[in-house]
Amino acid sequence: MATPLSAAAFLAALRAEGVKVVEVGSWRTHNRNSKGAWGPVNGVIIHHTVSSGTASSVQLCYDGYTSLPGPLCHGVIDKAGVVHLVGYGRANHAGGGDPSVLQQVIDESYGAAPSKPTKGNANGVDGNSRFYGFECINLGDGKDPWPTAQLDAIERVSAAVCRAHGWSAKSVIGHLEWSADKVDPKGFAMPDMRARIAKRLAGKPGTPTPEETNVALTDADVKKVWAYRLVSPTDTDADNTREAGTFLRYADQRQADLVARLERIEALLKKLTA
Known part of the structure; x- marks a missing residue:
């Protein structure tokens, strides 16, 4: 007690x-x-x-x-x-x-x-x-x-x-x-x-x-994760799996494209408001 x-x-x-x-x-x-x-x-x-x-x-x-x-x-x-x-x-x-x-x-x-x-x-x-x-x-x-x-x-x-x-x-x-x-x-x-x-x-x-506790990955672990195959939600062909690294590269590229698009939109808005 x-x-x-x-x-x-x-x-x-x-x-x-x-x-x-x-x-x-x-x-x-x-x-x-x-x-x-x-x-x-x-x-x-x-x-x-x-x-x-x-x-x-x-x-x-x-x-x-x-x-x-x-x-x-x-x-x-x-x-x-x-x-x-x-x-x-x-x-x-x-x-x-x-x-x-x-x-x-x-x-x-x-x-x-x-x-x-x-x-x-x-x-x-x-x-x-x-x-x-x-x-x-x-x-x-x-x-x-x-x-x-x-x-x-x-x-x-x-x-x-x-x-x-x-x-x-x-x-x-x-x-x-x-x-x-x-x-x-x-x-x-x-x-x-x-x-x-x-x-x-x-x-x-x-x-x-x-x-x-976070576990540190070795270089070999990273390569295994990068090469791990995932099902693609957009591909409809027979082999619709892609390496995980492909999805990561795609995400990075999409982010870069969106940032560039926003910059162009901001530039156009500045012209219109001027």
Whole structure:
């Protein structure tokens, strides 16, 4: 168990982990603390919004709605991997969940995943006081994609909070792992995400995981890439593949042609205005 970070310390931890942050309104004091405790905190819950569009999703999570006032989380993670901070303190995101899962998170005592929850929002224990929450913009239909930048941001925000509290990746769970009523996040596996978070926690704050590290290409590698054959979208003959290098040369030439054309247009416009 841990005392919640101050809003300033929370923000600093996110930025130290390389998270791209947008501060929304009076997020530092926007909370539901008047309705119950905020802390001690035990972990992080990841959600999906069942919505699309950054502006509208962020506004919804900030304001909430009549039956469930905002904030509905602490941060909204958009498709580009930007985290919009919408509240800090008690937030209406976790609801009721399984007490056995809570204990497993506190003890960090489970294997690949906590035991399947048998209690939910109506009969579970209060999670709003115990968890940081991040809503990720996704329709939640299993078809809406999870861009690399968004998954990277989920990894980073989770690692940032865990690092600040001295927790392991097992302090991060999905809403579906907390409550029997929930299915989010849908579209990626939480055990896989915890593995990513664990790798990040093994390094220093903000350092890239091995998957992010750029690999230098040798001259031989470059020649292989240049000669790799791709299908041409314009050629209709039997052999409609071309070396990758051909496409690159074509793109460079097209750019040069367009620049020359724009210069001619600008010259004509100057004559006409004169």
